[in-house]
Amino acid sequence: MRRRVSGIALDRYYTRRLHLQERRLIRFAGPHAPELFHFLYGESCFRTFKQARPQKTVLCSFHQPPEIMERSVTEPKRFGDLNGAIILAECQRSYFQQFLPNERIHCIPHGIDTAAFAPAKERTSLKRLLFVGLWQRDFITARKVMEAFKTIDKAVRLDVVTLPRYQAHFIGLDNVRVHCGISELELLGHYQRSAALFLPLKKCTFNNAIGEALACGLPVVTTDVGGVGDYVTEDCADLVASQDVDGCVETIQALLDNHDRRAAMSIAARNRAEALSWSNVNPLMTSLYRERLGSA
Numbered sequence: 680m681r682r683r684v685s686g687i688a689l690d691r692y693y694t695r696r697l698h699l700q701e702r703r704l705i706r707f708a709g710p711h712a713p714e715l716f717h718f719l720y721g722e723s724c725f726r727t728f729k730q731a732r733p734q735k736t737v738l739c740s741f742h743q744p745p746e747i748m749e750r751s752v753t754e755p756k757r758f759g760d761l762n763g764a765i766i767l768a769e770c771q772r773s774y775f776q777q778f779l780p781n782e783r784i785h786c787i788p789h790g791i792d793t794a795a796f797a798p799a800k801e802r803t804s805l806k807r808l809l810f811v812g813l814w815q816r817d818f819i820t821a822r823k824v825m826e827a828f829k830t831i832d833k834a835v836r837l838d839v840v841t842l843p844r845y846q847a848h849f850i851g852l853d854n855v856r857v858h859c860g861i862s863e864l865e866l867l868g869h870y871q872r873s874a875a876l877f878l879p880l881k882k883c884t885f886n887n888a889i890g891e892a893l894a895c896g897l898p899v900v901t902t903d904v905g906g907v908g909d910y911v912t913e914d915c916a917d918l919v920a921s922q923d924v925d926g927c928v929e930t931i932q933a934l935l936d937n938h939d940r941r942a943a944m945s946i947a948a949r950n951r952a953e954a955l956s957w958s959n960v961n962p963l964m965t966s967l968y969r970e971r972l973g974s975a
Contacts, residue, residue: 690752721740
């Protein structure tokens with residue numbers, strides 16, 4: 680049974696602590712407060728604000744895939760109070776169409792930090808792959824692929840950047856090295872030294888690791904799922920079906936064996952990241968703010 684506080688159901692994202700934060704924000708949002716409020720994480724930060732302050736214009740950004748929203752968020756009908764829902768990928772639209780008219784659902788891409796993440800002058804590790812993160816990563820497929828490479832090509836190596844509790848997925852694989860608790864500078868070095876990002880996924884809207892890899896000019900091999908196709912093109916990424924171990928192995932082999940294609944994909948990756956840089960995304964958000972304030 681779901682816990683409730685002040686009549687509001689708590690859930691995986693909307694915790695008691697975040698409920699109390701929203702209550703404090705409601706008290707702040709009096710007549711002299713700003714007219715527009717943008718909740719950057721609508722899943723976890725917004726439930727009752729619009730009902731308490733109906734005169735304010737309220738937008739929420741949503742990051743989680745619809746399957747996660749369906750099973751983790753209680754009382755989602757409250758999202759129907761919003762002046763606008765900002766989604767990161769088109770795969771999220773149908774979920775919010777249950778609560779909002781389509782004109783109040785706005786797909787604005789997540790920006791990429793192309794200043795902090797940038798390519799190195801040259802890559803030296805021709806057969807080094809990189810896997811970054813934990814949320815909705817398909818660790819089982821990653822392990823099976825690297826098990827296959829122990830027989831197919833012992834030169835292929837995988838660096839995994841994740842939390843310590845996920846190390847167990849790669850126990851016994853001498854072609855995998857797990858890195859935990861590294862700095863952003865060390866992470867940048869991995870992106871810059873690797874031949875490709877290998878990131879099998881379960882679900883996705885926007886994925887930070889893919890964005891950072893693109894910014895570093897790193898070709899991407901990932902799963903064709905959710906919003907991945909909104910952020911990559913065939914010029915900079917190879918997409919493989921979910922849990923397709925053989926497809927991953929064949930795709931990685933072909934990529935590692937083709938230096939010219941990797942070089943072309945590297946250029947295309949950086950170009951794609953620059954198109955999605957914050958300097959290009961921010962004006963889209965500013966334009967939406969003006970539009971919503973004008974129609975409130």
